[in-house]
Amino acid sequence: MMNITEKILAKGAGKKNVHPGEIIDTNVDMVMVHDLTGPLAVEAFKKIGTPKVWDNKKVVAILDHQVPAESVKAAELHKTMRQFAKDQNITFYDVGRGGICHQVMPEKGHVIPGNVIVGADSHTCTYGAFGAFATGIGSTEAAAVFATGKIWFKVPPTIKINVNGNFSKYVTAKDLILSIIGKLRVDGAIYKAVEFTGPTIQNMSIAGRMTVCNMAVEMGAKNGIIAPDETTHKFLSSRAKKLPDFNTLQSDKDAKYERNIEFDVSKMPSQVACPSSVDNVKPVSEIGTVPIEQAFIGSCTNGRLEDLQIAAQVLKDRKVKDGVRALIIPASQEVYRQAMQEGLLEIFTDAGAIVCGSACGPCLGGHIGLLAAGETCVSSSNRNFIGRMGSTQANVYLASPATVAASAVTGKITDPATLEAKP
């Protein structure tokens, strides 16, 4: 009687059973680093003194944060990663070849249900959307994994969140996860696994599931996870080499949970996380008038095709309000290409939005689209901490792509359901 997280960790550790609280050593199936965490990992790996990574087929490096390099310092970091990838013969996604790491990993078939995946980025928990155990680590630990292929974990207790109901128009997976974080708070799942179940999750697209699992870390979770099913199979079958039997990756009926929480989305309105904490969540209709200077649609949370589709639906035949700059960043080259083929980029351009190359963009305040003091941005990304997107005097509100697009049109944070009919 184990849940899916426990089953994966038990298998990884070569044990029959594991229990919450137990410290295990598990094999790692895949490790990922990017341009801001990779260089430190490379330096640490060199200090260990092992000449080669334990398995070059299980190490992936992706440039996505400072892309394309905005400074000589970033260019040097990229150069370090290129050289390491070449020396170690690991899988490497250079500028223009991949996109945001958490989108590229599943797209390119590096995420397999049932695998133990670690990444030197906190949003590595995104891959739980595919029924993998995936969690963020730091650079030094990534270096240790490069050398040994192993890592220790304390088996987490699991919170089960069961979701029912159908979303209203323009209400999405992002609104659900914001609402969940608002209820559980930013430390509500600290050290814990969060398993998402129920009809709403089963009916949810891969993109929506990725959004939900992506933000599990915003309530402190070790991992978020959704049992793999037909939807998972459909997405991965043409991408991954070999898929396991999904029947082995379902939680047992008598599996133990620390808490069971029920959510119903049927009456849920669009949500927004107000500055400067991800759990400061309210319905958009309750925040009053909040004028914005910037609207950002993108990031590992909400830069996927369906996010761009819903934004385009809102922005078609409308204009971004004077005084507002709208940034749209497709999460990967694949998403960019699809958005181009579907004519979405044309809709964005006609509306007066700027479409940037696939990368993390302004989400973490390291590269493009930063905010000046006193400015406000409504963003489809994942964090609204002080100084996250530039000035410590700027405000960031987190919302769904539909809400961000509607806000870009009106110049203030707006529930897309309340937008006036198109001219």
Add this chain to the structure above:
Amino acid sequence: MMNSKIKAKAIVFSNNIDTDVILPGKYLILVDPKELGKHALESLDTEFVAKAKGGIILVGGKNFGCGSSREQAPIALKYSGVKCVIAESFARIFFRNSINIGLPVIECKGISEAVKTGDEIAVDFETGKIENNINSKKFQVEKLPPFIMQILTDGGLIENLRRKMKK
């Protein structure tokens, strides 16, 4: 190498101190730890680095170090003069990162109520005893597991791994 007994003045912060305020994203392109150390916590207190210089104990509330996995955050703290971090609870990646780079961190329920900035705090990682030398409040906390103590004693995960591999 870590000294298991640490004594220093405390600087106290509130709940949910995230890694973006500990070290903003714009500094992640810096590679020199000393340079990182110059910007620790500047978003919350522009004087922090000057105050931490001689060596301090950082006291945090709940969920200290939440957010990004950037190891540069604990590195910046370490090189700014933070000798150890005591908090009500830690975000897990920050906790692991700190241990891995040899910055001692320990959980202590009730610490944020019992310490004011400027109080002298003594921590003994071997025994799990924490004491505020100003108001004499004492805590007995759960000790770090032996394998984590070993990583700290070795000076970090890389040194720990090197030692194990030599065997």
